[in-house]
Amino acid sequence: MGKPIRETIAALVVAAGRGTRAGAGIPKQYRFLDGIPVLTRTLRALCAEPAIATIVVAIHPDDEGLYAACIAALDESERARLLPPVHGGATRQSSVHAGLCVLDASTCPHVLVHDAARPFLSRDLIQRACMALVRHDAALPGIPVTDTIKQVTDDGRVTHTPPRDGLRAVQTPQAFRLAPLLAAHRRALDAGMTGFTDDGALAEWAGMDVHVFAGDPDNVKLTHEADFLRYAENDGVPRMISRMATGFDVHIFGPGNHVMLGGVAVPHAHGVVAHSDGDVVLHALTDAVLGALAEGDIGTHFPPSDPQWRHASSDRFLAFAAARVRERGGVIDFLDATILCERPRIGPHREAMRAQIAQIAGIDADCVSIKATTTEKLGFTGRGEGIAAQAAATIRLPVTRQSGDTA
Numbered sequence: 001m002g003k004p005i006r007e008t009i010a011a012l013v014v015a016a017g018r019g020t021r022a023g024a025g026i027p028k029q030y031r032f033l034d035g036i037p038v039l040t041r042t043l044r045a046l047c048a049e050p051a052i053a054t055i056v057v058a059i060h061p062d063d064e065g066l067y068a069a070c071i072a073a074l075d076e077s078e079r080a081r082l083l084p085p086v087h088g089g090a091t092r093q094s095s096v097h098a099g100l101c102v103l104d105a106s107t108c109p110h111v112l113v114h115d116a117a118r119p120f121l122s123r124d125l126i127q128r129a130c131m132a133l134v135r136h137d138a139a140l141p142g143i144p145v146t147d148t149i150k151q152v153t154d155d156g157r158v159t160h161t162p163p164r165d166g167l168r169a170v171q172t173p174q175a176f177r178l179a180p181l182l183a184a185h186r187r188a189l190d191a192g193m194t195g196f197t198d199d200g201a202l203a204e205w206a207g208m209d210v211h212v213f214a215g216d217p218d219n220v221k222l223t224h225e226a227d228f229l230r231y232a233e234n235d236g237v238p239r240m241i242s243r244m245a246t247g248f249d250v251h252i253f254g255p256g257n258h259v260m261l262g263g264v265a266v267p268h269a270h271g272v273v274a275h276s277d278g279d280v281v282l283h284a285l286t287d288a289v290l291g292a293l294a295e296g297d298i299g300t301h302f303p304p305s306d307p308q309w310r311h312a313s314s315d316r317f318l319a320f321a322a323a324r325v326r327e328r329g330g331v332i333d334f335l336d337a338t339i340l341c342e343r344p345r346i347g348p349h350r351e352a353m354r355a356q357i358a359q360i361a362g363i364d365a366d367c368v369s370i371k372a373t374t375t376e377k378l379g380f381t382g383r384g385e386g387i388a389a390q391a392a393a394t395i396r397l398p399v400t401r402q403s404g405d406t407a
């Protein structure tokens with residue numbers, strides 16, 4: 001008995017175009033829509049359909065790096081569905097041909113050919129395409145046209161008005177039996193027919209019986225800059241969400257003649273007892289930033305048991321946390337710290353600390369605030385036994401998954 005049709009379908013995504021009509025520097029399938037590349041969205045939609053056994057993407061040879069970044073954003077089970085990419089050609093038709101050539105008709109006798117530039121394809125639409133293969137060798141999603149269509153000459157004279165009822169605007173995914181489609185592509189190539197704008201037209205030319213099933217008006221092809229403006233909330237700029245977190249640190253006073261505070265050596269009658277340089281301000285700020293990332297705390301990344309952090313300058317801890325924010329595509333909006341001690345006096349060093357913290361975190365000094373308070377001679381700080389700092393960090397991170405989670 002043969003396999004059920006749902007285990008015999010491959011998807012071929014054509015993504016080798018240059019997107020010249022959309023402009024904007026990189027090919028449109030690699031541009032971001034709400035923090036997610038168009039191609040990543042398209043592949044996720046296809047991966048969500050269990051009927052599709054395997055997926056191959058035709059890419060331009062110059063786009064290997066862009067493709068790798070799109071694939072990295074998929075989860076492991078999604079990546080497992082992908083064959084290695086193939087290099088497409090100068091036309092959509094040649095890119096489809098290149099992709100069809102690597103598919104194995106003995107394991108996947110059916111193929112859905114889909115434009116990378118159509119990232120809004122729904123589960124229902126994919127299922128309609130798969131179902132169409134039960135009855136047809138070639139089937140295209142089409143939507144009734146709502147405008148009246150005119151055939152015109154180059155100088156704009158109308159020569160024909162086809163009756164609208166029989167017209168459909170066709171989309172992808174277009175569903176085919178693989179062997180006859182590949183044979184049709186080879187025949188077209190041999191005949192020097194290289195200008196087909198969809199596989200439906202090529203199949204029709206080759207004599208296949210081509211049918212239309214219900215398309216989806218939301219399944220638009222991103223073609224012009226205006227499409228990006230219309231469909232991307234932020235036109236390629238990742239949507240960001242704000243996070244705020246706090247940090248706190250204490251060190252006991254010990255022998256010495258200064259304390260490090262916010263990266264500044266502040267003269268004092270004592271030093272602090274600490275594994276590192278004991279800068280409570282930088283430690284509290286580091287924990288606040290790591291907290292906003294939900295990436296543990298300073299001890300997670302720089303364990304006090306590790307001798308390499310002995311006497312370490314605390315700059316590196318905050319610099320590390322700030323780099324993590326950048327690596328996740330985020331920004332630090334604001335850092336705020338309050339120092340709790342009777343002595344030393346903080347006011348004369350406040351501006352130097354703000355400048356130093358700003359430099360370490362890679363932000364403007366305007367975005368750093370340093371405050372100080374005594375504790376009215378109460379508690380360990382009041383008795384002059386030690387010094388404490390509490391801090392808050394506000395950061396923004398890109399929304400990177402369709403679910404709204406962040407990276």
Ligand SMILES: Nc1ccn([C@@H]2O[C@H](COP(=O)(O)OP(=O)(O)OP(=O)(O)O)[C@@H](O)[C@H]2O)c(=O)n1
Nearest residue numbers: 014015016017018019020021090091095116117
């Ligand atoms: N040589 C080509 C041309 C197009 N495509 C793909 O075919 C789909 C539909 O093509 P289109 O929207 O025309 O994309 P581009 O050719 O990139 O656009 P433009 O014509 O504006 O350059 C896109 O996913 C595109 O990447 C392809 O794989 N290989």
Ligand SMILES: C[C@](O)(CO)[C@H](O)COP(=O)(O)O
Nearest residue numbers: 092115170171172197198221
């Ligand atoms: C395949 C297609 O998306 C069906 O509507 C369309 O023909 C592609 O045309 P393009 O000129 O390559 O964008």
